[in-house]
Amino acid sequence: MAPVAMRSVAKSLSEAKPVSYWLDDPGRPDPQPALTSDEKCDLLVIGAGYSGLWTALLAKERDPGRDVVLIESKEAGWAASGRNGGFCAASLTHGFANGLARWPGELAKLEELGARNLDAIEEAVARYGIDCDFERTGEIDVATEPHQVEELRELHEEARRLGLADGSEWLEGEALRAEVNSPTFLAGLWDREGVAMLNPAKLAWGLKRACLEQGVRIYENTRGLKMARAGAGMTVETPYGTILARRVALGTNIFPSLVKRVRPFTVPVYDYALMTEPLTVEQLASVGWKNRPGLGDSANQFHYFRITKDNRILWGGYDAIYPYRGKLDSEYDHRPETYLKLAEHFFTAFPQLEGVRFSHAWGGAIDTCSRFSAFFGTAHSGRVAYAAGYTGLGVGATRFGADVMLDLLDGLSTERTRLEMVKSKPMPFPPEPLAWTGIALTKWSLARADARGGHRNLWLRTLDRLGLGFDS
């Protein structure tokens, strides 16, 4: 393939606004006022990303009489929930392969619960009239190297053997390129049912509206500072007032958990995305994309890409940046060297789009845990529940996590709480400098494996045996 000219690649970024395309929307709702007095409630939810918003909404759906308060340090959906790719997947396990490796015995159940969860999201979007461009188009995993074709085929065979391949379709060469035309695509596996595409920020804002309509009291620009036991409940201090709550649900993702012992289970990994300007009719015709699925390639350092309602292309992934000591800082939200790399890869995948410009470029922190899929738990004798560690696949799974938190807070034994996945925890990350060194070695090894036909070195094979890893 002809190498892309780096000067024209750089030019494509010249007008890219350094802000999430989804959040750069005149329809962004005004924040709810901050809490400026003391409050009391049955359930306090902390964090207004999808995790907290679904928890508050489902709590009201389960029991409309429950008094629910939701607090958010900044504005609903400003963090990962307003910056992601908008791939809303049924998978609760960060994909079939990860689920198969970790919970082979309950994978069928996890897949069934995940499919039901995605159906429930679709149903809620319709019922609450959430205008978030929800399209159940599925996702195609594409192979761009011969060894990836074999790996993808083996995965499809395994899913078929387990009776879990319904709705998936194998596409080879021309048939794949007839769907989405890239000279780099060799084969693809289309999961037609298990993924929907949506506008992430509009989902968060729609959930916020639905919460308010159901009577949830939301306070934005209100950070939960400290949490302590008080009688049979908990108190949470915020800058201008204290909240007394019978139960607390933490949907705080990668931000420092108010339950300290949860912190070592996750590290922040910064992931980046570009958005093009809307394609012209001719440009769109040159790529096809009539059925509008999302796509992801199959390398360790993978890209995800999709088309928006107004025919822009979002192109993200590849670099996964871990800041030393897991420092969270808005400085990491932008990384021009990653944007340049992403743009170069974009024009390699779609050379026919030469001349297209990017309108937005941004990044955000992912809550990576060593098993790449969420973990759950309680603290303070069951008064507090948490769910975190979604590792880059939380758009759909956070709704499932919200249900798990509510089950745990209500002391219920359900098909969710009985799962091994829900009862077990990932391996925590070690302190620095070990975490940084281990992650750097893993990233180096993954890049090398991609360059060497997928061959995993001793370090990666050891991590595989221990069930540990690093992903975004």
Ligand SMILES: Cc1cc2nc3c(=O)[nH]c(=O)nc-3n(C[C@H](O)[C@H](O)[C@H](O)COP(=O)(O)OP(=O)(O)OC[C@H]3O[C@@H](n4cnc5c(N)ncnc54)[C@H](O)[C@@H]3O)c2cc1C
């Ligand atoms: C660039 C990028 C691309 C991604 N792409 C995809 C994708 O395509 N598909 C997918 O499934 N997933 C994707 N993800 C992951 C997905 O976005 C997350 O898993 C999901 O949004 C997590 O939701 P959340 O509510 O747990 O976290 P967040 O959206 O981060 O929300 C947590 C909220 O808690 C608030 N908070 C934290 N601490 C406190 C406190 N003490 N007091 C008050 N409020 C607090 C924060 O301010 C924040 O608003 C991506 C993530 C990124 C960054």
